[in-house]
Amino acid sequence: MNDKQQKLTSVAELEKKRQGLNKQRSSDAPMIAVCCGTGCQAYGGKKIADAFKEEIEKHGLGGKVEVKTTGCHGFCERGLLVVIRPQNYFYQRVRLEDVPEIVSETVIGGKPIERLLYESLATGEKIASEEEVPFYKKQVRLVFGDNGYIDPYEIDDYIAVGGYSAFSKVLSGMTPEQVIDEVRKAGLRGRGGGGFPADIKWQSSREAHGEPKYIICNCDEGDPGAFMDRSLMEGNPHAILEGMMIGAYAVGSSIAYIYIRNEYPLAVKNAYRAIQQAKDYGLLGKNILGSGFDLEIKINRGGGAFVCGESTALMASIEGKVGEPRPKYIHTSHKGLYNKPTVLNNVETWANVPLIINKGADWYSKIGTENSKGTKIFSLVGKINHTGLVEVPMGITLREIVYEIGGGIPGDKKFKAVQTGGPSGGCIPENLLDLPVDFDELTNAGSMMGSGAMIVMDEENCMVDIARYFLEFLEDESCGKCVPCREGLRRMREILDDITQGRGEESHLEMLEEMSEVINDGALCGLGQTAPNPVMTTLKYFRDEYKAHIQDKKCPAGVCKSLITYHIIEEKCTGCKLCVNACSYGAIEFMGKKTPVVLHQSECTKCGACKEVCKLKAIEIR
Amino acid sequence: MSELSAVKETISSILDRYDRDKSNLIAILQDVQAEYNYLPREAIAEVSQALDIPLSQVFSVATFFRAFSLKPRGRHSVHVCLGTACHVRGAASILQQMEKEMNVCCGDTTEDKKFTLEGVNCVGACALGPVVVVDGEYIGHVSVNKVKPLLENYD
């Protein structure tokens, strides 16, 4: 790599650069790809990558074997992940100690190390290659796939795998109208929540009066439990930039913003770096690749407010104001940021654009369902064996995602529900697991696609508690501008407090339903309008659980602290004292060896520390 | 006097980074917070004056966004993730245990200024849930029983 990159001044120069890079790099050269996404960094990330580099040097292989620090590979549950290419040996749960062995056995010896391979949950069989691991097998990784191959810190890596070729295709022979038309034919719908067709926004901003026009990338990712936008921004920022460049060209904009959550330091860092490199290469700035097209991309760090993910609140926040939404009688595509025409799309939406331009709308629109095209990245989290990010074609069933890709529920527990769509979404019960996942089907079930969080819950999760959790979250995040949301959510949460604390009454359920309707109709922005969804769906699908709380004053899942008590099962307890030591409240009394301990209910705060340490399963919740 | 002029100087250099442009208010406050670990009253007043934005407006931005704190903070920031994925894996009990061990409520700083305890909604490492972030370092699979030993690592 040369230190100072000369600006590329034409599409031909970019192609020459790519050819040059590919000549230097052979596709079957040995490479150690170390995942350094936020998840894997908790397991050592960069430290392990450095250890690999040292080890490679030690064996005199410097320059022959490349150690690549990549973005998130998605299978975060099994971090730290290392893939040895070209054989694609997939190692999971790699720790610093494993590094020398991997280099000597696999990189030099060519043999896989059994211990580090993924073991099939069903058969116990070891699986060596990345493609065969069930978690990956059913996925279609069109947008997310390059993450495991490129170093997000190096623009050359992105260019080598074909990056910026869609942009050069656009610059060298497509009119803005043709670009928008291609996106329309592809059927690209927004991945940030609503599923609004991207081309309509672009077209309408293109035609709107007012200069300058703005392009914004929404990387606020406020939905707690979703992290696909973070992983894309961290792992492949240039794909997002390229999408934005194409969008800006189509809309006729020369200023763009990326709005990133401040809680994502690595994403912020990688985005800054990517923009700087794109500038150095002449892919951003004035007269890009000699085409006469100008574009500047700026970064805006969010202040940590969920509502700022909403379009008008986000724009207010970029203007340096309090992030309060406004009514959208006039669309932001006409009057958005600084009252100028503005196109706002989600990270994943932008990342789909280069793919559509490169492979064509015909190809793209063959993936997915009638009205939802392409793939969607979901974060599969909660009570599931294979936690992580999965990219699947639209129309796959929930069952396939949960059981085949996700590997089912840990510890023989029973599946209860999967929550999609975040705080605006709903809980989907077991009998709807064969639902094909797309924008419309999820909405029909009372939930929504949202940003793509899928939170799996088992029998030990209480659905009333979950509904309360989301309401509390939204009450906290409500900006307070409109009454239905500010006051209504609070009253609903208070009712749920009553129910979960044993003060529930039969009439509460109807009241909840009535308030849900009013808030849904009356709130100013999407936050309030969709806020009752978690309550409505749990009432619809899990009404019995509400009734148990109200009539029997019991929490069947054993979660609501006011309705449960911990008990020692005397037949099982051997007086080993583990729980006595674990209890910070002195609620468990030691009665002598081989004698069951005694739990004093008056001292117990139900923190669960005792149950967690008990190896004999001698503590139960009633 | 010298302290106040030091504040003025620091703020001035931050403002210059953003061309003294009002629309960068949030970014400016983020930098001020990074400098002092919180937003000191004098600093807010200085920003208001220098940018010619009413004090009330600067305060409304400073109190709206979760990222800002108007109170001095502890040496170590402890963020307990309360996002959905962590919630279903028992984050509420982790927070309760933290409050007990530190003897503070969520959002407050311990008396010896050692820790500031805060709840956050998802740090994007849901697979590791329940997650606690201490001084920017992610700690996964925390359990009620790991809280005390975890805190003992810091001084």
Ligand SMILES: Cc1cc2nc3c(=O)[nH]c(=O)nc-3n(C[C@H](O)[C@H](O)[C@H](O)COP(=O)(O)O)c2cc1C
């Ligand atoms: C309360 C609220 C929060 C939102 N948060 C986000 C978010 O974090 N990320 C996002 O991309 N869209 C979010 N949205 C949706 C945006 O308003 C907007 O529809 C979206 O960014 C448009 O991009 P798309 O068409 O590509 O999906 C949110 C909407 C509401 C009402």
Ligand code: FES
């Ligand atoms: S919910 Fe805790 S990290 Fe996402």
